Amino acid sequence: xxxxxxxxxxxxxxxxxxxxxxxxxxxxxxxxxxxxxxxxxxxxxxxxxxxxxxxxxxx
Numbered sequence: 741x742x743x744x745x746x747x748x749x750x751x752x753x754x755x756x757x758x759x760x761x762x763x764x765x766x767x768x769x770x771x772x773x774x775x776x777x778x779x780x781x782x783x784x785x786x787x788x789x790x791x792x793x794x795x796x797x798x799x
Contacts (some may be wrong), residue, residue, distance in 0.1 A: 759795060
């Protein structure tokens with residue numbers, strides 16, 4: 741092992757993966773809601789791109 745930094749790196753990667761899964765679940769649940777409750781119609785790729793960029797930035 742190369743030191744204590746490995747655990748912190750694994751922890752950070754785990755949190756990024758967890759965030760991404762939660763964001764996808766949230767996005768999927770928004771698409772299953774009635775249109776009136778969901779608010780204005782959004783392009784699904786446009787809604788996800790800023791989130792993916794944020795996750796990439798965290799790595």
